[in-house]
Amino acid sequence: MKYNKTVLLNLLICIILGKFAPAARAQSLSLSLTPPLTEVMIKPGKAISQTFTLINNGDDTLIKAEFKTLNENGNLSDQEEKIIPWLEIASPSLVAEPFLFKKGEQLKLVVNIHPPADTPQQDYYQSLAFITLPVAGRHTQSNISQILVSPILISVTESGLPKSAKIAKFNFPSIIDSFDSLNIDLVLKNTGRAFFHINGQLLLKGLIGRAKYPIIPRIHLSGQEREILLDSPQTKRISGFFLGKYSLIADFALDEGSIKIVEEKVFFALPWKLLVILTVIIIFSLAWNKYRTNPK
Numbered sequence: 001m002k003y004n005k006t007v008l009l010n011l012l013i014c015i016i017l018g019k020f021a022p023a024a025r026a027q028s029l030s031l032s033l034t035p036p037l038t039e040v041m042i043k044p045g046k047a048i049s050q051t052f053t054l055i056n057n058g059d060d061t062l063i064k065a066e067f068k069t070l071n072e073n074g075n076l077s078d079q080e081e082k083i084i085p086w087l088e089i090a091s092p093s094l095v096a097e098p099f100l101f102k103k104g105e106q107l108k109l110v111v112n113i114h115p116p117a118d119t120p121q122q123d124y125y126q127s128l129a130f131i132t133l134p135v136a137g138r139h140t141q142s143n144i145s146q147i148l149v150s151p152i153l154i155s156v157t158e159s160g161l162p163k164s165a166k167i168a169k170f171n172f173p174s175i176i177d178s179f180d181s182l183n184i185d186l187v188l189k190n191t192g193r194a195f196f197h198i199n200g201q202l203l204l205k206g207l208i209g210r211a212k213y214p215i216i217p218r219i220h221l222s223g224q225e226r227e228i229l230l231d232s233p234q235t236k237r238i239s240g241f242f243l244g245k246y247s248l249i250a251d252f253a254l255d256e257g258s259i260k261i262v263e264e265k266v267f268f269a270l271p272w273k274l275l276v277i278l279t280v281i282i283i284f285s286l287a288w289n290k291y292r293t294n295p296k
Helices: 003-021 272-293
Strands: 031-034 037-043 047-058 061-070 087-091 100-103 107-115 122-132 148-156 165-171 175-177 185-190 196-205 210-214 223-226 246-252 259-271
Touching: 031 122, 037 047, 047 246, 061 175, 107 148, 165 259, 185 196, 210 246
Parallel strands: 037 148, 175 259
Antiparallel strands: 031 047, 047 107, 061 100, 061 122, 087 107, 122 148, 165 185, 185 223, 196 210, 196 246, 246 259
């Protein structure tokens, strides 16, 4: 009976503490930013503005805005010396320091881009980043921090920067089983001085027909090596039944221009796994029949 009283007392204490203790919950962060990407071609000495809209669909949060640079792979870099001084937030001025961004609020932020007349003509890869900070005094399960980034790709040029590319890798098995998928390892390198969108397809030609496989039109930054992915659920594989000799042609264009990248490779397909199985079955059947007719 004493044991039961102790259990009931502990249970009562837990209920009371749970009722009057401050509720702990996970902070819900949900920010949306438009435009998600900005592409600019501008002459030295000119100026333009771009408006960004940030919406808070989650809980109140502290937030600050700052510029960050992107490396050639499109990832955020900590090299502050590469942040260009002629990219600046014109309004509102309150984003210079962290501020409370309440649930449901909307912030319109104007960014000025004004390269001086003596700015070197090249690409500049920057980004506008919004960084959230934990709100002091909130009872949360964890201090959640989030960074939301909108890349700003700027080409400073009088008449356009030269664009070029090459296929750095185009690999797949030269012989496959007829029932297997064709696994493709295809990488394109931007060898020019400006970023571009890649457009095109993979063209598969066989003895009795052909098929086209569109690629995902992603951005390639200057100097970047990036995988080419198919615009399908199997982004690096082509499925089907193959038999005989095939050629696979990579056929791409840079942006909507006339610069073309074309390369062709050949592979052969045979149902060799099935042939192996059938061969084993035939050999086993012949051996079994021989054993039955001439037992020892």
